[in-house]
Amino acid sequence: MSSTETGADAEAGAQPDRRREDWADKMADALGEGCLEHHIIPGSDLWVRVTRDSWTGAATAARDRLGCAFFDWLSAIDWLPSPYGRDMDAQEDNPEPRAAGATEQGYAGGETRFQMVMRLYSVTDHLGITIKADLPDGDLSIDTLIPIFAGANWHEREAWEMFGIRFNGHPDLRNIYLPGEFEGNPLRKDFPLLARRVKPWPGIVDVELFPGEEDS
Amino acid sequence: MTASGTDQRQQLAYVAAQAADARLNVEIETEGMTLNIGPQHPATHGTLRLVARLDGEQVVEAEPIMGYMHRGYEKLAEVRTYPQITTLINRIDWLGSFANEVPFILAAEKLMEVEAPPRAQWIRTALFELSRIANITLFLGDMAVQLGAVTPVFMAFRDREFVLNQIEAATGGRFHPNFDRIGGLKDDLPRGWIEDTKQAMEKMRNFCDEFEELVLGNEIFQARCRGIGIVPPEVGLAYGLSGANVRASGVDWDLRRDGQEALAYDQIDWRVWTHPDGDSFARYWVRLQETREATHMVDQLLDGLPPGPIMAKVPRIIKVPGGEAYAATENPLGEMGYYIVSKGDLVPFRVKIRSASFSNMSITPWLLKGVYVPDIITILASLYFILGDIDR
Numbered sequence: 001m002s003s004t005e006t007g008a009d010a011e012a013g014a015q016p017d018r019r020r021e022d023w024a025d026k027m028a029d030a031l032g033e034g035c036l037e038h039h040i041i042p043g044s045d046l047w048v049r050v051t052r053d054s055w056t057g058a059a060t061a062a063r064d065r066l067g068c069a070f071f072d073w074l075s076a077i078d079w080l081p082s083p084y085g086r087d088m089d090a091q092e093d094n095p096e097p098r099a100a101g102a103t104e105q106g107y108a109g110g111e112t113r114f115q116m117v118m119r120l121y122s123v124t125d126h127l128g129i130t131i132k133a134d135l136p137d138g139d140l141s142i143d144t145l146i147p148i149f150a151g152a153n154w155h156e157r158e159a160w161e162m163f164g165i166r167f168n169g170h171p172d173l174r175n176i177y178l179p180g181e182f183e184g185n186p187l188r189k190d191f192p193l194l195a196r197r198v199k200p201w202p203g204i205v206d207v208e209l210f211p212g213e214e215d216s
Numbered sequence: 217m218t219a220s221g222t223d224q225r226q227q228l229a230y231v232a233a234q235a236a237d238a239r240l241n242v243e244i245e246t247e248g249m250t251l252n253i254g255p256q257h258p259a260t261h262g263t264l265r266l267v268a269r270l271d272g273e274q275v276v277e278a279e280p281i282m283g284y285m286h287r288g289y290e291k292l293a294e295v296r297t298y299p300q301i302t303t304l305i306n307r308i309d310w311l312g313s314f315a316n317e318v319p320f321i322l323a324a325e326k327l328m329e330v331e332a333p334p335r336a337q338w339i340r341t342a343l344f345e346l347s348r349i350a351n352i353t354l355f356l357g358d359m360a361v362q363l364g365a366v367t368p369v370f371m372a373f374r375d376r377e378f379v380l381n382q383i384e385a386a387t388g389g390r391f392h393p394n395f396d397r398i399g400g401l402k403d404d405l406p407r408g409w410i411e412d413t414k415q416a417m418e419k420m421r422n423f424c425d426e427f428e429e430l431v432l433g434n435e436i437f438q439a440r441c442r443g444i445g446i447v448p449p450e451v452g453l454a455y456g457l458s459g460a461n462v463r464a465s466g467v468d469w470d471l472r473r474d475g476q477e478a479l480a481y482d483q484i485d486w487r488v489w490t491h492p493d494g495d496s497f498a499r500y501w502v503r504l505q506e507t508r509e510a511t512h513m514v515d516q517l518l519d520g521l522p523p524g525p526i527m528a529k530v531p532r533i534i535k536v537p538g539g540e541a542y543a544a545t546e547n548p549l550g551e552m553g554y555y556i557v558s559k560g561d562l563v564p565f566r567v568k569i570r571s572a573s574f575s576n577m578s579i580t581p582w583l584l585k586g587v588y589v590p591d592i593i594t595i596l597a598s599l600y601f602i603l604g605d606i607d608r
Contacts, residue, residue, distance in 0.1 A: 043476070044541075045541070045542060047540070069450060069454065070453045070456065070458070070469075071453070071454055071455070071456045071575075072456065072551070072553070072570060073456070073553075073555075073568065073570040075555075075568045077566050078566075082294070082565075106539070106557055107539070107540050117555070117568070119542065119555070119570075123453065123462075123467060123469040123474075126469075126474040126475070126476075128542070130540075130555075149454045149455075149456075150451070150454050150455050150582065151454055151455035151456035151457075151575055151578050151579070153578060154574065154578040175283075176282060176283065177282060177283035177286040177607065178283060178286070186288060186291055187290060187291055191291075193291060193292070193294075193295060
């Protein structure tokens, strides 16, 4: 068994990332109160969380102030702990649906179950930015990005059918992959993956040995 | 602009013909009709349906309808361990499968703070470029056959075998290698593989030279492609176009050179090809140059292959620490990336797959507006999509 080298040693050798800090400052400057939090992994990536009302403003600011002309992608994250998913070390799926407890959020924080994520990129500076926004549980809607980035159209349709998030001002909010009469939002955590419900998963029995490694 | 005298004349002739047709349209009242192309149609190479509303020969509105092949990989990935996911994502862009695995593995390595040893990085890069050649070769033949030239597609299928054989010899998988591992590669290269691959690369260079004359030099091909489907750079970027599609519009951006992922591209000598025109011809031209460039890159990578292990030390049961990471690479079709959200489990909490074709195709409603019916085929073919890469 090989030794574990992974762990929380991210602090080791961490240097300040001037360019990304500069970007975070510019975003905070442009959005004011609308910019809630940011998180930087030096040399790797930048996350900025904004309020729902600043969503389109953040996209405009990233495009005009940071030069992010490239619309990379847009999606959402459902932070509900999966009531069906496999437990960390379980040999089979968790049969008992878990109660929806406090959701544990990722980088740059978050307060609600659904979070919008978009990624923009600057093809001149070769830096990317991930922008997040929380959606209140009772009102899953947010303004469309189409006037700023035309490419958001299909991505928003995908988020609509997969998460049930409504985009205000979207001209054509129809299902993009699923049939029109499909019920439910498949990427929500409480949408069961039927194949797993019907037939139990064989479990973690087939761990493959690495070349030259002996079983221990 | 690089257009020579003849090309300019051709462009002028095309514009004049368009103007004449426009006048004709005013005089003759035409009735609108809806044309369904696909889902099963040779020109869509896959199950893509295109609904075009026509006014005479001109497209008023065109809309691609996808989902015939949606397999839900983002949902499936949430119940599979990290090594199991590479099997799934091999099937996204099935013509250059190995290239699908690399960004996912890189994103997982980022979260685990593991880096593959140099030899693994170099072999990864070489296999990545081989997938690119295998993928783009088919495009080079396929676009020609869609414009009515039958020979190139047979030549492409014939010569692509040389590359597929090498991928199979190294990985054991002809179409779906499933060879990349977190922390390195499954195996080292087999004996004699380097020599064979260099010979194959020589053959592929001949193939590119042949195509440069046979297809790019062909008058009919030029007449069908020049000035058709022009993508302005800023529009292309706003629609999320990436890869050769924006490089053909003069955007000098290539994630192999500009990205921050740990691959061996910064240690070899190569260049990024761009074309200022932004039309279908430019997209074909850029891809052809990139294929030739890739053969040189593979040669250099195999010459400079460092010795050493091919696997870093990673635990046998891979549990990825909590966090979020995005890694993207320059795949044959454009930028492909994976956004992984991990909660320290055996399985990822959420995987967002950013596939190139999905964004590349999203420009079609804009681009097809006002073109003529035969140009639909040219534009779709030159944007180059793989259905699995759209539908995921």
